[in-house]
Amino acid sequence: MPSSPVDAPFDLSGRVALVTGSTRGIGAAIALEFACAGAEVIVTGRSVKDAQAVAVTVAEQAARDAGRPEAVVHALAYEASAEGAAAQLIESVASRTSRLDVLVNNAAILRPHRVGKLSESEFDEVFRVNTKAALFLCQAAHPMLARSESGAIVNVTAACAHRPMAGLGAYCASKAAMINFTSTLAQEWARDGIRVNALTPGSVATDMILPRDPDERAAFEQEMASQNLMGRLAEPREIARAVRFLASDAASFMTGQTLIVDGGLLA
């Protein structure tokens, strides 16, 4: 519990935060938001080169936009689907920083399919990254998070975990499973001082979900924007700011919860 109610509520100064899948989209926005909040950030991507490029940009932006010239941003390679990836990643983290306070499980894959025709290998691929890797990363990070004064995990899920969508069945189920694991971990690890919450973003136009064709892309964006109450897409930073809230002491009494940030899509 934070010592004083007058602490800046969304401050992450002095904390180290690991954000998986942070070379693009929501993950990159979270890395930037955390750096702006004063955290030392670890960016990960399948390609360490991409991660390094993002780390440099994030540090520059945090210095320029948030007056944080001291921002420290690391880059690590992380292939979520690889055997033993979680333990390796945490080992690399430990070799670079003495502590870990915040873990954001954001890395995910999305493959369109019909559940009725889903192959075992497609099922395994989606669940290996979105559920299994995320869960075992929580497990691998547990010792470091338990040593933190303010350990926090945020698992990024998806609106379709709450309202399933034809064409994405395995993806929806893999995210719904993480919501379920989030509650269980919260119950098991409350005693270790680790808060575990999930965040459901809605209507964010990122590379993961957008069609490649520019015309199709525009139509898709318009359709997505019309589905929520606000009639617009979220900016990735609007999702990132909510993750920052969950990661900070402002959410000190929240655990096992799923925060829905969707412009009213599911309301």
Added chain:
Amino acid sequence: MTATFEARPAPPYPSSRNILAGKSVLVTASAGSGIGFATARRCAEEGANVMLSDIHAERLERFADELAASLGRPVLRAVCDVRSQQDVTRLIERAEAELDGLDVLVNNAGLGMTRDLLDTSSEDWLRLIDVNLSGPFRTIRAALPAMQARGSGSIINLSSICAWRAEAGQTAYAASKAGLLALTPCAAVEAAEFGVRINAVVPSLAIHPHLQRVSSPEFLERMIIENEVLGRAAETWEIGNAVVFLASDYASYMTGEALSVSCRRA
């Protein structure tokens, strides 16, 4: 479904300090030792211009003076009984005028009651609904037109975990708080196109002197053991922090939601 209005862009990036600087906040039932005053204090500490409101005039003066002294600046105050339409109308008029436009309305006024269903009289039932559900209905109806005209605003309704969790003796209270959770997204649907966000905060157990007066230590201990995985009750200001978040532009993409500040949903 197609949007029938022009979407608003996301607001500018907020600074990391003084999260509510430039915003005005009205909190009902905020003269006391509970969530209302803690919320008003947190909002004021984040730079908001705050108006306290309460049904008890003498207590209101005392708490508003206390907050003013700790902030080193004056604090606005207005007596209001949320059961009275006339009071509510006057409260919102005063808030609009004295705060130079009301940006954030926090519906905190609420009555608790532990009484078995068969012992609950019609008067008991109506009293709880009148304060806990009709109160927010009145304040929202009064505050929304000016917010919609300005194209911005945030309304936060304090519900309770009782809306989701069945407990003996809580029929009337739970129903009133669940009603508020149904009102919230419906109102949000209508207000969204005008740029007004409406959300609920759902606390579980926050310890404050009034609760300690009306509950036995054994009861509170049992509630913590049975329901709170963090092994403790919330500080009132931790609920206040959740309100600060929803009131701020950090929650610019949240509307119609219930933010649970607790360890478990049911």
